[in-house]
Amino acid sequence: MSNFNKKLFKRLKLNHAYGQLIALIFVPIMILACVGTALVLSETSAAAKSKQRFQAIAILSRYQYTAEQLTAVMEKSPLQHTKAENILQKIFNEKHLLSAAILDGNNVNHLSVGYQNQREWPKIPKTGTFFGPIHNKYNNIYGIKLNPINNAQNMWLVIELDNQPLEISHYRVMIVLITTALLTLLLLLLCLNFYSRRWIAPMYEIRMQLQRLNADTLDQHMVINSTGELRLLQRDIANVVKRLHFSFLELKEHTEQTEDDLRRTLDTLEVQNITYKQARDQAISSNQAKSVFLANISHELRTPLNSIDGFIHLMLRQDNLSNDQSLYLQTIRKSSAHLLALINDVLDFSKIDAGKLELETAPFDLEEAIFDVMDMLSPLAAQKHIEMAFYFADNVPKHVIGDALRFKQVLTNLISNAIKFTPDGEIIVRARMEHDDIGQCLLHFSVQDSGIGLSGTDRKKLFESFSQGDASVTRQFGGTGLGLAISKQLVHLMHGQIGFEDNQERAPTEKGSTFWFTAMLTTNENEEIIHPSFRDLNVVSFLAHPATANVLRHYLENYQVQHTEAQSILDLFSRLNSLEKNIENTWLIVDHSGDTEALLKEIRGRYQGHLAVYGYQMSLDPNMLNEYMARPLYQPLSRSSVIQLLSNKPIFEQEQHKDFKGQDLHILAVDDHLPNLIVLEALLGELNVKTTKAQSGQEALTIIQQAVEQGSKPFDLIFMDIQMPVMSGIDTTRAIRSLESTLDGMRMPIIALTAHALADEKQKLLKVGMDDYVTKPIQIEQIIQILTNWTSDKFIQHQTPVENTIYIEAFDTDILDWKQSLALAANKEDLAQDLLKMLVDSFPTELDEISQLIELEDFPQLEHVLHRLYGATRYVGTPKLQRVTGDFEQFISTLRKERRKADEAFIQDVMQRLDDLQLVIHEVETAAQQILVN
Incomplete structure (x- = not known):
């Protein structure tokens, strides 16, 4: 098929205008032509047949009488048959007549003339006087009934007319x-x-030219021979193009301009990036310089503070101090502690700002931690005559796992702020459970005060750094303004939130504010709180502070004590x-208010039983x-304290003083600040430890050599x-370790004494060869702990009660490492035993x-479940169990990630690991039985 025929064929399709036009014209015309032809042929055929019928009727009518006479003659004389046939021959004078016959009712031919006169005629109808046409192959037959003469039988005159005129007429019409x-x-x-x-060709040309349009041909004119509306359409399309x-020209120009602007912008950005990079490098350098400055200023401040605190500690141990001297020394010590707290705030803020503060994870007694903070701050509250109370909900776990130091820091800040901004009234601390999950709980802590409250302006900037609400507050109450900012960051590290409420919004008659925070802490779900029972005791109390009275009432209800409260x-x-x-079974508890001595005198006049004064x-x-x-x-x-009171135990149990004595224990103290050396030597001297002093790294290295x-x-x-100066502690440590490498088996523990309190300092010191880390100012308790940990083979503790010592038979420390358990429990034997018992149970x-x-x-x-068990093993010294549980958990985790099928081989592997776990x-x-029994 040629391309022209293909294009023509395509144009004839109904989805093209040409094809649609042909369909619109030809289809109706063809339908009309077919219908008209059918009608014309039908009508002309009917007219020809009608004309033939009328002709037949006319012929039969004309010869009906003659035929009746001939019938009568033939009945009288059959010999007249030839004569009758001749008479009937006259009927052929009619046009298109082929034959004629006279038949009786039984279709018997009595007389016939014409073409095939002996033929078999069609059967004559029994009724009627006229019939026809009866069609045969080529002609039509008509007949008329003859009237009988002289009671003769019924006879019919039948004629056969030629159909050729009909066909000629039909063909002529066709x-x-x-x-x-045509x-x-x-x-x-x-x-x-x-x-x-006029229409299709121009439209096709327009479409072809539109298809050929592109960015380069938009300016070309459309040359098409068109007229009328198509010419108008062509003109409109040309205008649009x-x-x-x-x-397009404007867009191209704008694009070129934009590209040029973008190129210039990119050049500018590149220059700015270089500038920003330089500024970033400079900021990093400045930040590093700031860190170094903080470390240096911390050292420079803590060094004299260490001397001050050490000498005060030594002076307070003297027995010949007057009351005024003791008061002066206590004032100096408090001022030193306050200055150290300010330094710690600045350093903590710097650590948080640098993202280097990491929380420790260790078990601690939550209730004891909260009470320690309140007990530590109680002197400040007592000076302002502020009542303090502590609600600890029953569903709050007593033992938790977290960073006790940072938790206390947040709580200390909130309570000290409450005391600071409360001239009188009360402070109530509450601890309650907010959400409990398997192995973890979200605890809610609040500190409610009746102080000066907060204005709307102060609330917006309350948790900002160096902010204390009203600017005059800093001078009035003191402080750095960093406490709440640090607390906010610490609470976030504990996966909690911190906020405050105005007490007046809760109750219009109340004043002050309530600061709260939440903390996510790990718990032991198997821990059970068992309250002691004192059902045989009777307590009569009179406490003026309603919150404290409520706390006492709650405690006594838990202890099943019969409690009576006096209202006045x-x-x-x-x-x-x-x-x-x-x-003997009655306790009287009265409040310390007013004239306490007169009250006690009056009470003793009426009552001689157990008596306690609250204050x-x-x-x-x-x-x-x-x-x-x-x-x-x-x-x-x-x-x-309530349990101790009801148990009638001594208030201050005589401490089993630890008389540490070194057997050939020799310590080298290295510090360029002579007062620090004197303090350290004095503290070690109290422990009967021999000390050698060195005021520089070179001197220390010389002494060792x-x-x-x-x-x-x-040493x-x-x-x-x-x-x-000259030789830092790090350089000295490297030199000592280098010297030790030349000696067989010699390695002296080196403990860093530094004020460097940044997060990465400890790791840095450990990497250079130091063994432990102590922050100035150093306390005697820290010295005892260090000496116990690092010289345990020579350093012994005398006069330790036998009943408080756990004796353990020799067994594999990979199974149970009791030293590690103690370390994880902050060296508290009772807590370590509790954790071990919880794990075993x-x-x-x-x-x-x-x-x-x-x-x-x-x-x-x-x-x-395996992860939960693995987490429990991390707080008890069970290295092998921790390892087996961790491997089991990792094996199951790998299975789930790889989506392996649990086939028979896999189940056997799992069962083998379960057997190993059961064995361990x-x-x-x-x-554990050896420890738990002891």
């Missing part, structure tokens, strides 16, 4: 119709050709009059209490200052759950 159709088709083709040239061309002094005296004077330690006169045989119950009220050359015994431990439940989950093939939950657990249980 010829006329075909001629008319002429019409020719006319239509001429019209289509004209229409195609022209506008597009102008728009007169009510108290009335209840005392009804009591026996000497009753701040510094407000209670021990001599007065001894005179009236009363025990102190110190504010704030704690659970342990001389000791090595003389073959004398090396058992070295306290090393970090920042020293959880073994049966954990093993049953693990076995069930393996049987159910619930591996996601199995991974969770049995070993831990066996080893």
Whole structure:
């Protein structure tokens, strides 16, 4: 097929205008032509047949009488048959007549003439007087009934007419119709050709030129031979293309301009990036310089503070101090501690700002930690006559795992702020459970005060750095303004939030504010709180502070104590009059308010039983209490103090003083600040430890070298200052380690004495060869801990009660490392035992759950249980169990990530690991029995 025919074929499709035009014209015309032809042929055929019928009727009518006569003659004389036939021959004078016959009712031919006169005629109808046409192959037959003469039988005159005139008429009409159709088709083709040239061809050309348009041909003119509306359309399209061309030129120009601007912008950005990079490098350098400055200023400040604190400690241990001298020394010590707190605030803020502060994770007693903070700050509250109370909800876990130091820091800041901004009234600390999950809980802590409150302006900048609300507050109350900013960051590190509420918004009659924070802490879900029972005791109390009275009431309800509360002094005296004077199972608790001595005198006149006075330690006169045989119950009220009171135990159990004595223990102290050396030597002297001083790194290195050359015994431990002139502590440590490498088996523990309090300092010191880290100012407790940890083979503790020592038979420390357990429990034996007992008690439940989950093939939950058990092992010294549990958990985790099928081989592997776990657990249980029994 040629391209022209293909294009023509495509143009004839109905989705093209040309094809649609042909369809619109030809289809109706063809339908009309077919219908008209059918109608014309039908009508002309009917007219010809009608004309033939009328002709037949006319012929039969004319010859009916003749035929009747001939019938009568033939009946009378059959010999007249030939004559009758001749007479009937006259009927052929009629046109288109082929034959004629006279038939009776039985279709018997009596007389016939014409073509095939002996033929078999069609069956004549029994009824009617006329029939026809009856069609045969070529002709039509008509008949008329003859009237009988002389009762003769019925006879019919039948004629046969030729159909050729009908066919000729039909063909003539067909010829006329075909001629008319051909002429019409020719006319239509001429019209289509004209229409195609005028409409279709220009439209096709327009479409082709539009398809050829591109960015380069928009300016070319459309040359198309068109007229009428198409010419107008062509002109409009040309105008649109022209506008597009102008728009394209404008866009191209704008794009070029934009590219040029972008190129210039990129050049500017590149220059700015270089500038920003330089500024960033400069900022990093400045930040590093700031860190170095903080380290240096910390050292420079802590060094004299260390001397001040050390000498004050030594002076306070003297027995010949007057009251004024003791007061002066206490004032100096408080000022030194306050200055150290300010330094710590600045350093903590710097550590948080640098992102170098990391929280420790260790078990601690939550209730004891909160009470320690309140007890530490109670003297400040007592000076301002502020009542303090502490609510600890029953569902809050007592033992948790977290950073006790940072938790206390946040709480100390909030409580000290409450004391600072409360002229009088009360401060209530609350601890409650907000959300509990497996192994973790979100705890809510609040500090409510009745102080000066906060204005709307102060609230917006409350947690900003160096802010204390009103600018005059800093001068009025003191402080750096960093406390809340640091607390906010610490709370965020604890995965909690911090905020405050205005008490007046909760109740219009209240004043002050409530600061709160939340903290996510790890718990032991198997921990059970068991309250002691004192159901045989009876307590009568009169406490003026409602919050403290509520706390005492709650404690006594838990301890099943029969409790009676007096509403006033007169009510108290009335209840005392009804009591026996000497009753052993009754305690009377009264508040320290007003004239306490007069109150006690009045009470002792009515009551001689157990008596306790509630108040701040510094407000209670021990001599007065001894005179009236009363025990102190110190504010704030704690659970342990109430238990101690009801148990009638001594208030201050005689401490088992630790008389540390070094057996051939020799310490080298290195510090360029002589007062620090004197303090350190004095503290070590109290522990009966021999000390050698060195005021520089070179001197220390010389002393060690001389000791090595003389073959004398090396030092058992070295306290090393970090920042020293000429040769720093780090350089000295490197030199000592280098010297030790030339000697066989010699390695002296080196403890860093530094004020460098930044987060990465400890790791840096450990990397250069130091063994531990102590921040100035150093306390004697820290020295004892250091000497215990690093010279345990020579340093012994005398007069240790036998009943408080845990003796352990020799077993594999990979199974149970009791030293590690103590270290994880902050060297508290009771806490370490509790943690070990909790772990051992959880073994049966954990093993049953693990076995069930393996049987159910619930591996996601199995991974969770193993992770929980692994987490518990991290707080007890069970290295092997921790390792086996961690490997088991990792194995299940890998299975889930790889989506392996739990086939038979895999199940066998899991069961083998379960057997290993059970074996290790049995070993831990066996080893733990020695400790838990003791």
